[in-house]
Amino acid sequence: MVVHPLRHHVYHSIDGIVESGNEVVAYLGYYNKGDLIDRILSNTRFGSLVKGWKNDAITSYVKTNFMIKILFLLYKKFPGKFESLYFWAYQKWVIRNIQEFDCIHVLQSFCNDVIRYANIKGIKVVYEQIQPFDVVQANCLREEIIKENYPDSYIGSRFSKEKIAYEKENLQIADLLIVASSVTEHSISSYTNKPIVKFPYGVSQSSFPEDKFEHIYERKKNGRKLHVLYIGSISLIKGVHYIVKVASRLIDEPFEFTFVGKPLRPEDNRLIERILRLPNCNYIERIPHSEVNNVYADNDIFIFQALCEGFGMVTLEAMSNAMPCLVAQGGRGIVINGEDGFINENGDIDVVVGNLKKLFRDRNLLIKMSKSAKEHADQCSWEAFSKNIADAYRLYMN
Numbered sequence: 001m002v003v004h005p006l007r008h009h010v011y012h013s014i015d016g017i018v019e020s021g022n023e024v025v026a027y028l029g030y031y032n033k034g035d036l037i038d039r040i041l042s043n044t045r046f047g048s049l050v051k052g053w054k055n056d057a058i059t060s061y062v063k064t065n066f067m068i069k070i071l072f073l074l075y076k077k078f079p080g081k082f083e084s085l086y087f088w089a090y091q092k093w094v095i096r097n098i099q100e101f102d103c104i105h106v107l108q109s110f111c112n113d114v115i116r117y118a119n120i121k122g123i124k125v126v127y128e129q130i131q132p133f134d135v136v137q138a139n140c141l142r143e144e145i146i147k148e149n150y151p152d153s154y155i156g157s158r159f160s161k162e163k164i165a166y167e168k169e170n171l172q173i174a175d176l177l178i179v180a181s182s183v184t185e186h187s188i189s190s191y192t193n194k195p196i197v198k199f200p201y202g203v204s205q206s207s208f209p210e211d212k213f214e215h216i217y218e219r220k221k222n223g224r225k226l227h228v229l230y231i232g233s234i235s236l237i238k239g240v241h242y243i244v245k246v247a248s249r250l251i252d253e254p255f256e257f258t259f260v261g262k263p264l265r266p267e268d269n270r271l272i273e274r275i276l277r278l279p280n281c282n283y284i285e286r287i288p289h290s291e292v293n294n295v296y297a298d299n300d301i302f303i304f305q306a307l308c309e310g311f312g313m314v315t316l317e318a319m320s321n322a323m324p325c326l327v328a329q330g331g332r333g334i335v336i337n338g339e340d341g342f343i344n345e346n347g348d349i350d351v352v353v354g355n356l357k358k359l360f361r362d363r364n365l366l367i368k369m370s371k372s373a374k375e376h377a378d379q380c381s382w383e384a385f386s387k388n389i390a391d392a393y394r395l396y397m398n
Helices: 010-019 036-041 045-050 066-077 079-096 112-120 134-147 161-173 182-191 210-222 240-249 266-277 289-297 313-320 349-361 363-378 382-396
Strands: 002-004 026-028 103-107 124-128 176-179 196-198 226-231 255-260 281-284 301-304 325-328 341-344
Touching (some): 010 026, 010 382, 036 045, 036 066, 066 079, 079 112, 103 112, 112 161, 134 161, 134 182, 176 182, 176 382, 196 382, 210 363, 226 240, 240 255, 266 281, 289 313, 301 313, 301 349, 313 325, 313 363, 325 349, 341 349
Parallel strands (some): 002 103, 103 124, 124 176, 226 255, 226 301, 255 281, 325 341
16 A cells, blocks of 8 residues: 655656555545536646656555545645645545555555554555654754754744654654665664665656757856856755855856755745845846756766755756756755766865866866766656565565
C-alpha cells in the first residue's frame, strides 16, 4: 500500500514497487482518473491546481475518494483554513483500508497517524526520508539566525517539538528507510537501527537538441562575463545570505547573478532587499515551469549554498542543462568536487569566490565541467530511481 496525500516523486516510487514484483495499491489524496470531478475541474480555474497529477503507467494501481479529492482542492486553494482537516480526513480514509496490506510505503512525516497504526497492527513500514531530520536542520539554523540577526521564532515555527517528536517516532518504527543523499543519511543514522538505502532522485532530461548545447558551450568559452544562477526558496536554510555575500564581493568583477524564488518566511524578505541593492544581481520571484530549462540555458554556472538539504533537485536539473554547480557541503547532492562542480564548506565564501574566478579565467575547465555535469545528470533518470526502489524491495522486503 503506497500512502501519500500530496505528490512529490511518489509516482516513480510506485513504478519501482510494481517492478519488484509486489502487488500495489496506492491511496493518493488527489489523482486524475477522469471521473466526474476531474472533468469538471478541467474547465474551471481549479484546473491549474492539479495539472500533471496523472501518470498512465500507474493509473490502474491508484485509488481515490471523492470527498478526499474535494478537501484536497480546498486545501490547495486555502491551505491555512483546510490543511488540518484535509490531512486528518485523508489519514482516516487510509486507516479504514489498511488492514488487508502487509506493508505501507510512505514519504516522510505526512502520515504520522497511519504509521503509528501500521506499527500497532504489525504492518511493515518503508519510509522515504526526503529532508534531513528536523533536529539537525534546526541546529544548523540556530547558528545562522544569530549571525543574521533573525528572531528565534524563525526556527520555532518551522521545527516544533511536536513535529520533531513525530518524525523521531516514525524513524524508530520504520522497517526500511530510503534516502537520496549522504546529508540525509547522516542526519537519521543515530535514530534507527534499521537498514538505510541511499540512491539519488531522477530528473527529466533536457529537451534541448545537441546543437543547442554546442551553442551554450561556445557562449561559455567566449563570454565577456559569466552568468551565475540560483533557483530555490529565498531563505537562510538555503544559504542565500552567503550567495548574496559572494555577489557583493564580485560587484566590480565580470559576473552577473540571478536569483529566482520566493521568500520562505516573511523574515526572509530582508534577503530580497539585499539582493535588489546589488548592481550585479537580478531577482525574479517565479518563472513558469515550462520556461525553467530556458533560464538554465541562459546562465553559465549554478550556485547552491544550502546548509542542510535533502538532495537539491535544482542542482540535478542544472547539471542536466550542462551547468557546473558550486555547492556547499550541506547541499552537495551528486556533485563530484573538481569534476562537475566545486564543493565548499558551509559558509566559506572565500572558496566560492575563488572558484568562480577560476572558472572565469579557465574557460576550458568551465566547458569540461559543463559537459561532465550533463553526462553525470544523464545517468540519474527517473527510470533508474524506480529500479533502485525495486532493488531495495527485493533485497529487504520480499
